[in-house]
Amino acid sequence: MKVTEIWKTRDKPTISFELFPPRDEPAAEKLEKVIEELAVLRPDFVSVTFGAGGSTREGSYNLVKKLLREKGLETLAYFTCHGLGPEDITSVLDSYRDLGVENVLAARGDPPHQRPDFKPHPVSLPHASDLLAFIRPRYDFCLGAAGYPEGHIEATSKERDLEYLKLKVEKGADFIITNYFYDNRYFFDFLERCHRLDIQVPILPGVMPIYSVKMMENLAKLCGATITSEIRDGLAGLPEGDKEAITHFGIDFAISQCKGLLETGVPGLHIYTMDRAKSAVEIVNHLREAKLLG
Numbered sequence: 302m303k304v305t306e307i308w309k310t311r312d313k314p315t316i317s318f319e320l321f322p323p324r325d326e327p328a329a330e331k332l333e334k335v336i337e338e339l340a341v342l343r344p345d346f347v348s349v350t351f352g353a354g355g356s357t358r359e360g361s362y363n364l365v366k367k368l369l370r371e372k373g374l375e376t377l378a379y380f381t382c383h384g385l386g387p388e389d390i391t392s393v394l395d396s397y398r399d400l401g402v403e404n405v406l407a408a409r410g411d412p413p414h415q416r417p418d419f420k421p422h423p424v425s426l427p428h429a430s431d432l433l434a435f436i437r438p439r440y441d442f443c444l445g446a447a448g449y450p451e452g453h454i455e456a457t458s459k460e461r462d463l464e465y466l467k468l469k470v471e472k473g474a475d476f477i478i479t480n481y482f483y484d485n486r487y488f489f490d491f492l493e494r495c496h497r498l499d500i501q502v503p504i505l506p507g508v509m510p511i512y513s514v515k516m517m518e519n520l521a522k523l524c525g526a527t528i529t530s531e532i533r534d535g536l537a538g539l540p541e542g543d544k545e546a547i548t549h550f551g552i553d554f555a556i557s558q559c560k561g562l563l564e565t566g567v568p569g570l571h572i573y574t575m576d577r578a579k580s581a582v583e584i585v586n587h588l589r590e591a592k593l594l595g
């Protein structure tokens with residue numbers, strides 16, 4: 302089912318999880334258990350990332366296939382075009398269409414840092430809006446685009462970034478999933494600015510629980526997310542190196558963030574799981590017990 306249809310048929314906000322393809326056999330075994338734990342929560346859909354420069358092309362396809370065919374989960378396949386030529390783009394998208402994928406999130410992606418010898422195709426598409434324009438007339442996917450409440454890290458200004466987001470909608474995006482943020486005010490401000498620009502498609506907030514301090518710092522540096530003083534102070538008050546305490550802090554913080562988002566009538570919550578189940582399970586169970594999720 303198309304995710305825009307899912308939102309129309311649910312009377313409560315949806316819950317969805319992002320997964321990435323495993324790097325090796327031990328990670329694949331671990332992921333299998335994670336999928337089992339997450340599937341018990343009956344997510345409305347799950348999403349699968351696509352590695353920079355097509356680096357996880359096969360792994361992404363296999364994970365999408367497993368989730369869709371074996372696990373019976375509605376799946377949103379991410380696809381990034383950076384460095385790929387039209388033949389590669391078409392062959393990946395054809396394979397998803399043939400698998401029965403109905404939902405694709407079209408992003409630009411970044412250069413693959415771990416492959417310094419990577420040579421972009423001479424006619425690759427420069428921006429996500431170009432990818433959306435390429436896909437729209439050729440496929441019947443329900444299409445998503447990436448949005449950035451704090452502005453994309455390369456953007457010259459938040460205003461300019463939002464004009465490009467509007468272009469993505471004009472070129473075919475049916476919905477937007479946002480990058481994560483730790484202060485809901487970034488999201489509310491983003492929503493208001495989207496409405497002012499007449500961006501009318503559903504906007505699904507992305508939520509990244511804190512899994513470890515190192516991961517939080519590294520990811521924030523990569524995508525420009527602000528780590529708030531509330532988080533810094535909260536973490537500073539925990540016994541140093543106590544992983545359990547940090548995970549619990551992250552879960553409690555995410556629950557309170559999700560409650561604030563749900564109060565304002567968001568279409569759902571998209572949890573960046575980093576291929577871990579514990580935090581997502583606790584967050585969703587808590588919100589369901591509070592009758593905030595279906």
Ligand SMILES: Cc1cc2nc3c(=O)[nH]c(=O)nc-3n(C[C@H](O)[C@H](O)[C@H](O)COP(=O)(O)OP(=O)(O)OC[C@H]3O[C@@H](n4cnc5c(N)ncnc54)[C@H](O)[C@@H]3O)c2cc1C
Pocket residue numbers: 349350351352353379380381406407408409410411427428429430446447448453454455456457461462463465468469478479480481507
């Ligand atoms: C929900 C979500 C899912 C993601 N999934 C993946 C994934 O699976 N794999 C992966 O590698 N990465 C993924 N990313 C990360 C994403 O690929 C990076 O953030 C990337 O740097 C930008 O992608 P984009 O689609 O936003 O690009 P674009 O929309 O092309 O924007 C990139 C930059 O260019 C500017 N810009 C946009 N359009 C134009 C234009 N027409 N002219 C000039 N400037 C322009 C923007 O302001 C921005 O600064 C995801 C991000 C999100 C939020």
